Amino acid sequence: GAVVSQHPSWVICKSGTSVKIECRSLDFQATTMFWYRQFPKQSLMLMATSNEGSKATYEQGVEKDKFLINHASLTLSTLTVTSAHPEDSSFYICSSGGAGEASSYNEQFFGPGTRLTVL
Amino acid sequence: GDSVTQMEGPVTLSEEAFLTINCTYTATGYPSLFWYVQYPGEGLQLLLKATKADDKGSNKGFEATYRKETTSFHLEKGSVQVSDSAVYFCALRRGGGADGLTFGKGTHLIIQP
Numbered sequence: 179g180a181v182v183s184q185h186p187s188w189v190i191c192k193s194g195t196s197v198k199i200e201c202r203s204l205d206f207q208a209t210t211m212f213w214y215r216q217f218p219k220q221s222l223m224l225m226a227t228s229n230e231g232s233k234a235t236y237e238q239g240v241e242k243d244k245f246l247i248n249h250a251s252l253t254l255s256t257l258t259v260t261s262a263h264p265e266d267s268s269f270y271i272c273s274s275g276g277a278g279e280a281s282s283y284n285e286q287f288f289g290p291g292t293r294l295t296v297l
Numbered sequence: 298g299d300s301v302t303q304m305e306g307p308v309t310l311s312e313e314a315f316l317t318i319n320c321t322y323t324a325t326g327y328p329s330l331f332w333y334v335q336y337p338g339e340g341l342q343l344l345l346k347a348t349k350a351d352d353k354g355s356n357k358g359f360e361a362t363y364r365k366e367t368t369s370f371h372l373e374k375g376s377v378q379v380s381d382s383a384v385y386f387c388a389l390r391r392g393g394g395a396d397g398l399t400f401g402k403g404t405h406l407i408i409q410p
Contacts, residue, residue, distance in 0.1 A: 182340065212397045221301070222386070224397035237397075271340070273398075286398065288333075288341035 180206045182274050184289035191262055192297055199257045199292045201272030207252035208274035212286065213245075216269040228255050262296045269293050299324040303387045303401035311409050316374040318404050320361075320387035323368065328389040330354075330363050330370040331398065335384045344372075344385070382408045 181204040191197050201211060209230050214222040226242075228234040228249035236242045244266075246258040255274075259266050270293075273286040303320040310316060322328065329348045333341040345354030350365035359374045370387060387401040 214397075214400075219402065221400040221402040222398075224399070227397055273341075285343050285346070290338070290340040 180204075180274070180287040182272065182287045182289040184270075184272060184292050186292060187290065188293040188295075190295045190297065193263050194261055196258055196260045197262055197294060199259075199270055199272075199294075201255045201257070201274070201289050203253050203274045203287070206274075208255075209252060210275040211249055211255040212273045212275070213247060213255075213257050214271045214273065216271060216291070222271060225257075259294065262294070264296045267294055267296045299328070299389060299391060299399040301387050301389055301399055301401035303385075303404055305402060306405040307407050308404055309407045309409065310377055312379055313376045314408075316372070316377045316381075316406070318372040318385055318387075318406070320370045320372065320401060321368050322370065322387075322389050324389055324391055324399075326391060327365075328391045330361070331388045331390070332359070332361055332370070332372050333386040333388060333400075335386065335403075337383075341386065377406075377408050379408045379410055382406055 183202045185200045211228045213225045215225050216222045224237050225240045226234045226236045228247045230249050230252050234247035249255040269291050271291040273288045300323045331346045332344040334344045335341045345356040347354040347363035353362045361370050361372045384403045384405050386403045388398040390396050390398050
């Protein structure tokens with residue numbers, strides 16, 4: 179199956195700083211990528227949908243100015259948590275829909291996640 | 298809005314036992330339904346899916362049938378192995394590949410030898 183990587187796998191930062199998380203599709207091109215957030219013992223919550231070359235679509239209740247998403251190429255999407263606070267501490271997971279014959283629009287491929295801890 | 302409810306764990310079984318993890322959903326229209334599995338330290342992997350009522354998804358001995366009348370998609374396996382220990386997520390997607398997924402909370406399955 180297709181591989182999606184995330185970097186970093188975990189990060190600790192001070193309150194007020196910004197953190198960038200990268201999501202890459204390694205062996206296929208993804209026109210659409212999704213960002214999810216997971217709290218301990220909770221389900222994954224969709225935060226936003228990013229499409230290559232256009233603005234991301236945010237779910238209700240997600241602050242677009244706080245969670246900046248850039249999808250500048252078919253293999254890379256980034257999530258920047260701006261002015262992070264302890265309540266932003268969470269597990270962030272990206273997934274990528276496929277493009278072209280090598281991928282199926284019925285399946286999303288997930289990255290391993292990034293654990294963010296804001297002190 | 299859409300929602301998925303699944304039994305919470307942990308669920309602990311002995312090897313070769315029969316497994317059922319219940320999943321029910323609430324959604325408008327005709328969503329596609331999925332089971333994902335997450336092994337320790339890895340990303341979610343698609344286990345099986347069903348896109349319309351009465352479809353049965355199956356993979357690696359796991360099965361789930363899309364039951365529209367009961368809005369359910371229960372996961373079953375006849376004989377579990379230690380290697381099946383993982384967290385299982387039930388999910389739905391209302392539209393096509395350009396739509397995100399709505400997940401249940403996940404069920405931690407522990408299989409003892």
